[in-house]
Amino acid sequence: MIRLSPGEPVRRGRREWAVDTGAFVLAAVFSVVTSEPVVDNPAVSDARLAADQVAGALACAALWLRRRWPVGVALAILPVGVFSHFVAGPLEVALFTVAVHRRPRTVARVTALALVCLVATVLVRPDPHTPPELDVFIGLVLIGGVVGWGLYVRSRRQLLASLYERARRDTREAVAREMHDVLAHRLSLLSVHAGALEYRPDAPPGDVRQAAGVIRESAHQALEELREVIGVLRSDAGNGTRNGAEHPQPTLADLLRLVEETRRAGTPVDLRQETGGAADVPRAVGRTAYRVVQEGLTNARKHAAGCEIEVVVAGGPRRGLTVEVRNRLGGTAQNTTRSTSGPAVPGAGVGLVGLAERVALAGGRLEHGRDGGDFRLRAWLPWRA
Template sequence: MTSAVVVEHPGLLPGSLGTTRRHPRRTTRDWLVDSFCFLVSVGWVLGATADAASPDPLLAERLPYAWMVAADAWLGLGCAGALWVRRRWPLGLALATLPLTMFSMAAGIPLLVIYFTVVVHRRTAVALAITAAGLVTNMFFTLLRPEPDDSYWASTVWGVVIALLVLAWGMFVRARRQLVLSLRERAERAEAEQQLRVAQARQLERTRIAREMHDVLAHRISLLSLHAGALEFRPDAPAEEVARAAGVIRGSAHAALQDLREVIGVLRAENSLAVEPERPQPTIADLPALVGESRAAGVRVDLRDEVRAADRLPAALGRTAYRIVQEGLTNARKHATGAAVTVELRGAPTDGLTVEIRNRWPVGETAEPIPGAGTGLVGVAERVQLAGGRLEHGRDGTGDFRLAAWLPWPAT
């Protein structure tokens, strides 16, 4: 019966699941498993040889010639030693040892280990082909090494059962390893995707903060330029007025430097968690202070606020309106120095919010123009588009420059 076991299973070694691995490094677990398989195989070879050479006819399984016992023992030891390389050449080793399954009792356990390795580490089609070949050789084994107490068919059936059990066990182990590998790859992929999402979110946040700071800095620097220009063109101004303008310039410069320091710190930070919390963003309620800054710089600004239910205005919508007005005032100071500016806001829930900034088109040469990147209106257009609104800018029928935006304002 044990002979039948040996016969049917040539095999392969553990490698990769369905694919060939290039000389994988043997782990501690692999060393332990291989050592155990080798020792069990050697023990089986010694036990089977002792039984075959026993003088007791009830224990001995006599071979026609005495030298066959020794030859079978050497074949069994050779197969046991081959277990150390079965991980590298599984299929080749299985095919090379396949003829031994027809007659060798001593090589039974090593051949089963090789066969199990094939099932675990090779495709199902390969495993089934090796199994079919082993079942054929098992039939010859039962003829050449018959069991004294069992019939031919009983021994053959036992060999088939053992082969199928090893096949089922190997396929289960392979399926489990594939599942574990798939779950590990999925977890690694999910972790990589999460890191990518975090990096993208961090980059988007830094870009947003940089855009916000661009708007703020452009506004403050335009105020600085306006005050400095007033001092340049009025060197005979009263001392109190000069001191007041100098104080405004100093305060605006200090605020601009603080804003610049913050945005550079954000863009340089490797870990967004290390950045200090962002300052509260301005909303429509901060528009009077923004207009006050421009008035303090000498710009004539008329603010008309006709917004109904302003307390229900979403914060994001109010922030967008604030940035539109800020950009409009900055452009007026840059390109229409001395011109009066009208800022008008009107709207209500469900009707939408309309923001309009209007100033006279400059006539003749203006003071030295304030340099700019020319991307302010592009940024405003992007904000309005993200909010789902519409933006218009340019000269209207009266010749004024008009910057107008409509933003949707949901009822809830």
């Protein structure tokens, strides 16, 4: 892992060692390849040429510190470059590093200083074979090229980081939706049956045993479904497909089982399926429809316990799949059930929000709210032939 804040220790992995070695070699090669005008210049003494080469070697060595102090390395090399040609290669690498790892304001200041040093270099070390204007132009191209390339690399890294963070956020939201869908349904069933035991201590032993059995079964199912969700999430994360194959997610074919569980909890449910066969519904569409019905039943048990629930699933290829869950609001049934089954099941208020996100991801639409004296939850999902 590389830490780029000033003063923090740098730990290089294989990739970082390869990149730093490549930068060192590239800087040295660039300086040597472009040194012919300096080496062949009779006005340059041997002592000055040797000092120039030593300065270039030290500048190349300083590149190993560029990850920790990119601005410092660039500022140290820039004034030396006015008098030494062999510093040109390390200077290009240093400017590139500043553009990659520092804010645009800092990059602009360092670049401006580099342009000033470029003009000073042409005045202090003029090339007898090249016009000064051409020297300045070549320098501008080199500086602009490495700085522009560095800014592009920086923006690309920021884009990838933002996409990675968005993917992490979407994954957390997906996990939250799955956990809510699985646990809210099962725990609401547990609350209904446990409330019945609490508020009817004089119930016949047979009813107590039956309620206790339903509680145990619901708890077992909650653990199983939670394990299924975790298995699918691990499979989606790239840990293989075995868990996903062993623990398939529910589809529209499991809707009758879901309704029967709600009926056994004492809530009357009228289910109508008009799809011409649940097996014909695509799995992804059926899974989303199942979650819509599950959330509708859970909300009805929380806020209108004992009231009859009407579930309608209709549609077909090309015209889409419509799922509607409707229940009465308030009234005698709700009050009676609460008096015998305990207080209303608390809710976090995020079920419908997560459901809307799920339906939107499937390309559908979700509507919910009061419809006269009823609460209606309605979803439309695309069904492609």
